[in-house]
Amino acid sequence: MKMEDKKRRDFIKQIAGLGVLGIAATAGIYFAPKLKADEAILRPPGAVEEDAFLDLCIKCGQCLQVCPYDSIFLEGVKGGASMGMAYIDPTKRGCYLCEAFPCILACPTGALDHESDTIDKVHMGMAVIVNENACLALKKENVPSKAIDKIYDHTKILSKKEHREHKVIMRGDESEKEELQKKLLQKLENFRDKSCTICADLCPFTPNPQDAIGMVSKNGGLIPQIREACVGCGACVELCPTQVLKVVPNATYEDIYGKGKQNG
Numbered sequence: 001m002k003m004e005d006k007k008r009r010d011f012i013k014q015i016a017g018l019g020v021l022g023i024a025a026t027a028g029i030y031f032a033p034k035l036k037a038d039e040a041i042l043r044p045p046g047a048v049e050e051d052a053f054l055d056l057c058i059k060c061g062q063c064l065q066v067c068p069y070d071s072i073f074l075e076g077v078k079g080g081a082s083m084g085m086a087y088i089d090p091t092k093r094g095c096y097l098c099e100a101f102p103c104i105l106a107c108p109t110g111a112l113d114h115e116s117d118t119i120d121k122v123h124m125g126m127a128v129i130v131n132e133n134a135c136l137a138l139k140k141e142n143v144p145s146k147a148i149d150k151i152y153d154h155t156k157i158l159s160k161k162e163h164r165e166h167k168v169i170m171r172g173d174e175s176e177k178e179e180l181q182k183k184l185l186q187k188l189e190n191f192r193d194k195s196c197t198i199c200a201d202l203c204p205f206t207p208n209p210q211d212a213i214g215m216v217s218k219n220g221g222l223i224p225q226i227r228e229a230c231v232g233c234g235a236c237v238e239l240c241p242t243q244v245l246k247v248v249p250n251a252t253y254e255d256i257y258g259k260g261k262q263n264g
Helices: 003-030 050-056 062-066 102-106 145-152 160-165 176-189 235-239 253-257
Strands: 125-129 213-218 221-226 245-249
Touching (some): 062 102, 125 221, 125 253
Antiparallel strands (some): 125 245, 213 221
16 A cells, blocks of 8 residues: 555544544545646645645645744645645745754644654755845845844734834743744844845754855855755745845755856
8 A cells, every 4th residue: 555545544534533524524625626836836844745745735734833933824725736735935934944843743644754854854945046136245235124124024923012113022931932933033133234144144954054055255245155955944035135045946956056057
């Protein structure tokens, strides 16, 4: 029996006790058409190959519920992939490669592979520079306050006062989710009206972010250089003040930068 078939059978067994209405509702979600997107979609960490993902994802949203950074969204009606399936939009919120990858552990079907729950096994895509001329580090310009303020709009854990005043108040009794998101904002505050190396300094790749991205000299300034360890988490895309970067889902370093291609 194929692994995918076994997982589907196990899932049916799990819902057997829900009653007729429960089974009907769940089956309606599970067996809804699995439409392939026109363009590649950035899936959460541990996502299996796209065709298998479309077969295995049951649109339960458990990965979204446990994500400490609110990085995971569910496809809407207009999405290219089936409605309700998990994806990441780095322009709204990058993935921060949480320790133990709770999204993977929460997935009940293997759409997020439980064997890919460590940083060395996760690969979502590859970051690329798409707007070099906008890079503040290359132009030797400081990070404008509005670029920092923008990231406050991406979080759901601030009080109205904190959000309005763009201040991070650590209370000492935060949940892990609040603590992690506020620490990220505190790190960002160090760049307000200062020189920009945000993409490299705030890269969440561990243990050494410099293996994934670094700053190199170019034309009297600095420019990001994407390196082989990049996993395509999209944090640099979200945090970049001027939209210099994007992520190509499922791409490898060899795909983008191999065979003499330019990088930085």
